[in-house]
Amino acid sequence: MPYEIKGLNEECGVFGVFGTPEASRMTYFGLHSLQHRGQEGAGIVSCDGQHLLQFRNRGLLSEVFANRRDLDHLVGTMAIGHVRYGTSGNNTLANVQPFLFHFHDGDVALAHNGNLTNASSLKKQLEDEGAIFQSTSDTEILIHLIRKNQQLNFIDALKKSLNQVHGGFAFLLLRRDCLIAALDPNGFRPLSIGQLDNGAYVVASETCAFDMIGARFVRDILPGELIIIDHDGLHIDHYTDQTQLSICSMEYIYFSRPDSIIHGVTVHNARKKMGRLLARQAPVPADVDMVIGVPNSSLSAASGYAEESNLPYEMGLIKNQYIARTFIQPTQELRERGVKMKLSAVRGVVEGKKVAIIDDSIVRGTTSKQIVRLLKEAGAKEVHMRIASPPLRFPCFYGIDISTRSELMAANYTVSEMCSIIGADSLEFLSIPNLIKAISVPDAGDNPNGGLCVAYFDGQYPTPLYDYEAGYLKSLQKQKAREVVH
Amino acid sequence: MPYEIKGLNEECGVFGVFGTPEASRMTYFGLHSLQHRGQEGAGIVSCDGQHLLQFRNRGLLSEVFANRRDLDHLVGTMAIGHVRYGTSGNNTLANVQPFLFHFHDGDVALAHNGNLTNASSLKKQLEDEGAIFQSTSDTEILIHLIRKNQQLNFIDALKKSLNQVHGGFAFLLLRRDCLIAALDPNGFRPLSIGQLDNGAYVVASETCAFDMIGARFVRDILPGELIIIDHDGLHIDHYTDQTQLSICSMEYIYFSRPDSIIHGVTVHNARKKMGRLLARQAPVPADVDMVIGVPNSSLSAASGYAEESNLPYEMGLIKNQYIARTFIQPTQELRERGVKMKLSAVRGVVEGKKVAIIDDSIVRGTTSKQIVRLLKEAGAKEVHMRIASPPLRFPCFYGIDISTRSELMAANYTVSEMCSIIGADSLEFLSIPNLIKAISVPDAGDNPNGGLCVAYFDGQYPTPLYDYEAGYLKSLQKQKAREVVH
Amino acid sequence: MPYEIKGLNEECGVFGVFGTPEASRMTYFGLHSLQHRGQEGAGIVSCDGQHLLQFRNRGLLSEVFANRRDLDHLVGTMAIGHVRYGTSGNNTLANVQPFLFHFHDGDVALAHNGNLTNASSLKKQLEDEGAIFQSTSDTEILIHLIRKNQQLNFIDALKKSLNQVHGGFAFLLLRRDCLIAALDPNGFRPLSIGQLDNGAYVVASETCAFDMIGARFVRDILPGELIIIDHDGLHIDHYTDQTQLSICSMEYIYFSRPDSIIHGVTVHNARKKMGRLLARQAPVPADVDMVIGVPNSSLSAASGYAEESNLPYEMGLIKNQYIARTFIQPTQELRERGVKMKLSAVRGVVEGKKVAIIDDSIVRGTTSKQIVRLLKEAGAKEVHMRIASPPLRFPCFYGIDISTRSELMAANYTVSEMCSIIGADSLEFLSIPNLIKAISVPDAGDNPNGGLCVAYFDGQYPTPLYDYEAGYLKSLQKQKAREVVH
Amino acid sequence: MPYEIKGLNEECGVFGVFGTPEASRMTYFGLHSLQHRGQEGAGIVSCDGQHLLQFRNRGLLSEVFANRRDLDHLVGTMAIGHVRYGTSGNNTLANVQPFLFHFHDGDVALAHNGNLTNASSLKKQLEDEGAIFQSTSDTEILIHLIRKNQQLNFIDALKKSLNQVHGGFAFLLLRRDCLIAALDPNGFRPLSIGQLDNGAYVVASETCAFDMIGARFVRDILPGELIIIDHDGLHIDHYTDQTQLSICSMEYIYFSRPDSIIHGVTVHNARKKMGRLLARQAPVPADVDMVIGVPNSSLSAASGYAEESNLPYEMGLIKNQYIARTFIQPTQELRERGVKMKLSAVRGVVEGKKVAIIDDSIVRGTTSKQIVRLLKEAGAKEVHMRIASPPLRFPCFYGIDISTRSELMAANYTVSEMCSIIGADSLEFLSIPNLIKAISVPDAGDNPNGGLCVAYFDGQYPTPLYDYEAGYLKSLQKQKAREVVH
16 A cells, blocks of 8 residues: 555665774664664664675664674674664564575675655566565565576666666665665665775765764765775766756755755754744744744754744743653543643743744644644743744655645645644744755756755655556545535 | 762652542653653552552663553552662662552552761661661661651651651652652752642652643642641641751752743743853853754753854754663774764854853763864864853762762862863853852742752752761862872 | 462472582572472572672573573672562562572571461561561561571571571571571471582582582481581581471472482382382272373372382373463363363373373362363273372461362362262372371481371371461361351 | 584474464464474464464464464464474574465465475575575475466466475465465375364374364375365365375384374374383393383383383483573583583482483484483493484484484494493394384385385485485495595
8 A cells, every 4th residue: 555654754764884893883873873764673784795694673773782792793894774664564574674685696685765656566567477575665676676687797787677666765785795875866865975084985864874973974975876885995886867856855854863964955054044034934923922943853943933033042842852662651531631741831931921833844733733732721822833844735755754645734724724723823834935945955956946855845746656646646636526525 | 888979860750649540650651751850760659548559660661661561550549659860889679669668557658859868877776776678778767767666656757757867858658548748858859749630639859740740830848848648638747847948959950851840940941041141151252153052951051141142042962862772882993983972063053163062060071071072073163161050069968969079070170170171262150149040049038049059069068968977078188188289 | 368378389499509619500500400399489699708699580590590691690609599489469579589688787698498387476576666578478587586686696696586486497598608507396398418529518408409410418407407507617506406307298299309309218219109009008990901190290109000000101191391381371262172281181092991090199179180081081981090198188387388278179078079070980099107108207216107297188287386276277167167067 | 504404303393273263372272282393483374364464483382472462463263383493503583484475466374394305406496587585494495486387376386386396395385265285295294184173174293283272183194185275174185196105203203292193103102112122122131120211202112111121110310391491501610510401310219220221212322421421320330221213324304303424323333332432231222123013104005114214224215315415425425434444
């Protein structure tokens, strides 16, 4: 059921290193700084020059490697790793990456961030030819395609296979003598190259991983590129010329860490500028007392909004930092009594005040509604909500997990209806042009939308949708039908 | 070895509730919001009206109650709970609270936040009389004292015992028919009363626990008070008249959650004002580009400092939110390569800039040194450090765990020496009068220091030190001897 | 509720060693061979010459020490250990032994096999004097008594305390300079001394522990003795002269391992002789085809019966050796379909045959009934049951856990009624004189019953029952009342 | 490295059931009685009529299903299960069976007991054609072969595939509408059909599983048969006519449970007769005092030997029943001190006696040597060893794991040399003809060796060895070379 995706989640983070002692430990720390990209599985494959060694499991990285020996066993000077977000249906061990395949002519490991748009049809075709899949993941398709082209050398077989898969992908492959990275022709997902003091190259989904391990940023991997790192150094190749940068704008808005730099833009700075432009585009009434950010992802935008508006920036909401891993949930009884787990309003700050609350986005609207209620219960007289991105109205097919249209609040209601449902005193969103202006990718050239993918906001997908096309069109029709009825 | 304490840690948090269904689950959520006060052990004792039921273990609350059934077994309409910080030496299961004692005339449970200054001598005396202690904790002493006075009724025996123990304490006791709370004569530790919609009373170390569970704040417990909650309601009693408020100023500076209200003051507001007063007292040079806070505890002070200085408030440091529970540490090799786990500087923000960095306090100075290095390596041209509290120069004996004098940087160096060691371009601290002014406890009356304990800053302890006196004086002499040598 | 005990279980096994490297590992193996005496908890306390170190937990020894480091931490040249059987009510960690008590004048560890008959009254009296118990175990009483006599030296205080407790007990104590063993005045429980090649002494509940660790048997500890092992060697003392050997006959019949030697008698040999005497006393019909033993405890008796009867000894019942630790139980549905977990009859052996089945004892009769049914369903034409001990009609108060009288089949039915309920074609028990003759304790002297306790068979207890007296008499009366009604 | 196998272990046990409620729980109990066939992994796949559901893990069955919910999730009325023995190299989760394969045209699960002799060459050939294997197990080959024949219907594709694999195999397959069982053309491995009261059919490696779950034995599956169980009942088909029964004689000698019936012969009875024939063929001196069996597998043969010799059958060796799962091993130091974990001699039985010790087989001879030493150290004057099977001189390639020839004691020494190495006073083995006579398979017809495989004794393999041929011949030559040298 490729179209039935839920929530708002990154699909994954990848990290690789070639040519340094303690490669797996280096990979552990690299992945550690990418943990926000996926918390439901993690794994590392290292290579001792001969064999590939794997350890992976479900859970946070620190849970997966709770026993130090499991990491110590991954000896060797090269490694790739993966942190995974998994939807409930496919969150089995078999789907935790990197995948490791043993062949009589050499092992191959594979890690992937992204989503293939023609996975279903490729999978069916391969199965009809006798292929047996061990996971329900898209990722495995690539290795089957490569093995179907055994008559070619590995790199040629890989290039041919990369031209057969479509969608958003950032692949890392490890063989006993090289580390390979490949990015899709639109560069939907971020992927960068860094270098350690000792000359060893690293590859990571975000540059924050380089800071963590003391590596220097070298360059972003560009759409359509194939990067090969071996004992001779770094080789930049490409498998296609048909490329056009469409880096996912949600990486800047929500997913990436504020200290990461994507295509030359520091994420915190982009967010702060979103806040500033939002303040100019959609100011709050003059008698508003303060600006509050929804922790943690909206704090940059909120401080930008506060400074541009010349209003105090206050901590009016607290996020419980121990929430992530509790197994105990409030019963209905306790929920009705007011027990809340995730966010608290700070009465001593908001009581009797008119507040502007800045959030990065609205998905289903349930959290926004809860935030307004929390603030009002804590005594806020007025709550003006400002969203530092445009309304989310369409799904993503390139690797982030946005609710189906039927669940996206902005796909079903006008802004004014949303404001009323949420219970805010006013509600406004950043415009698409202001979003593009806030990010301002320097090397966008003449790529549409300033080199950004904004399809979840305007429904204009930069590629064909392949297996998703039919389901997507059907859902649009359903919705139109609903709208007609209303 | 009572004098050998290390680090900067809160000793504990307590929570109790009387007279509501699902008392233990309510207690779980109350403790959840107090988790920052202690992460090394947690427990709950409930009462079904007849028997007291206990579950406790080492670890975070969510780890202790990883199995929902362990919580479900704690049936009944009253409960007390505890989260514990434990020093390595005494971090055994036997020391995890609440303690539960079975007697042929009824069970008693006991939870404690604080530190007794005459624990050693009381313990020796009790042992000589045949007492057998099952933990190495101070807390257990109270129950032995009570049992020594069996000829009195329970409340009278408790009052007599509370007059025999000295130091800082906030006790909760649970019996099958009542919940009892007692606070030391100086009120060193915070302890407040709240009430649920259904009339049930709750007691907690911080008011943020009331917000979590939907309770209304009623009043703070005052020094020397004994609160008894039973089926007839709330009874306010006291066991001594010799009281004088000296609430721990570090609760406002560092320990408590920003949304908690202690003696009428919201912690975030106090911190923001510390930042504002610090900006007036110790401004940065006019060409400084931005203000940065050390996450998370210094963010309130930093935004106050930024607003008062009219400087942008930026996210120049990132705290890794997944750090808490990793078992894998960087090797020396990797540390030298620059692998860092806890904090990262945001190059895209600080590169080429002059920055003011605001921290809440300096203990050993190692973190400060590391922060300056991180910022400079990320390209900051100048780093001006401002500390939103006075220099920590003396230990605490009332329940927080500050390093011994030999480890406290400010006990051994002048501010100018500290600046040089840390590598900052300038360093200044908030003055004691400004600290007192920033907090401004409303009901301090004529209590010295505005009702605050500031002994870690000025060495003037508001009570005799009992068992710690000799060791403390000896350490002062040693230090003087060292100073003479230098 | 001291009188409400259930099942047929040994209470414990103890082991101690003084003066050898790797004392805790030696203790681990010693306890390993005593695992049959208790499977619900295990622990070891070692001494490094200064401090006592403890590790204990619920579960099998191998589960408790699943992590080798937990054993490695128990350094030192002396140690005591314990395996525990626990009834459901008191099977908490707090009750797992050895207990370890820290005092300012030195630590003491304590392990115990047995049951005190005046525990309740002593406990009440001590609590009234201010004592606080941390476990619900009888064992802890001894240390409280010792501490009450602090004015005496330790050995004198211990001797005085041993005269205050009554019942069956084998105590091991460890201090930093000595290992102490004490046996009750009747020697109800077995306890022996061995010696390693390097001269170090060991003490254990059964001699099979000596064979396990390569130690030589030295002597049994005698009733009323106090054995002190320190750096000067072995000292034999006693705390009372009022002694009379009444070693528990169930140790020979059921509990002890067949290779253990108790008071000079090898358990297998005693059991084989019980079988031989039973064959003479209660032969089976001449046309019986074979003798079958109930595995595992009845195999010795069965082979004795077979040889004396000149009948083939066959494996007609199989015990599932993996049964111990399954968490999955058959549902009622499956039970009715015939799913069985514990024992299987061997159809290929018994089909169409007349069999003699030898068991060691009958407690509630449910197993016996099941065995007969199994054999008949597998095609046995006749099943003649012979029990190699007398009918169990009375409870034990000295350390084994026999069902209350209301559950003991032989306390409520005649042998002929039992035979009919069980469904056997005939049923006979070994007589008390034949039991005594089969065991023939060599050094029994003029002790009644050949130095054995046979009170569960004849109700003649060799000591007063103290706290159990009233409950026991009441239960006898109830039963008589029932008998009158019938 | 197919030829490098170690130890003496069964490869696996399989169980399947079709058409009964609680099929997975039934399978659990069936597997429970097959646990002796493999202790290193277990799994169950059930079918709810639509989807196949899997749970499997490393460890004992009771460890794998430690959490009852994992079993409860396996809903449906049909299931297959597997217990696995795994050599260290391949003991990963990926190799734990049953395997489950998801295809767009329906799921298939697969469980296997046996060893394929042409696995390596088939695997290489399939990989060259693009196949990707997820395990290192032979078993997976069958499903790849089936998928290569997708143009045929499933049963025809399966039949074709079964003709392509060679060696010893007992396969169970589950699809959403049927359970399939297939046995190799020599019937090396046992596999039987049973039936529950409600008409549902079960299939199991040994009939003891039928007794466990209350099923009635129906018939053995015969060489070359393909059994299909679906909603219409039981269908007996076959995939080849080229069959010849060669049931593994080690199943009778050592592997199978004594209560299992294989091709009409109860294992205990066969073993007892081996003991009887051994007593006639190789009697002990007239002054021998007793017969002792090595527990547990030799007890049947020992009682047969004792009865035929008219000697007492004694328990002279004890096996520690808690040994299986200890993680703590004796250090060299302790081993030298005599610490032993597995077997103990019973001093009170053997001291001063001349004994006959009966064992089922000798593999490397180390255990035999240890047994003789144990008995002599316990005081036995003479030890006469009798082995109830012929000398093991050749490896098995059909599913049991016998040491390589270089490790097999009887492949390298004469019986008289073995006696001297082991330290026994005499040593004799059962002859091959007497082994065949003891078992006497009723339906062997004119199959050679009475329908038994005795290749490990005489080197006459009933089939070609395929991939093993070259390695095996080389090892024979090496050994001959060694023999020439000596």
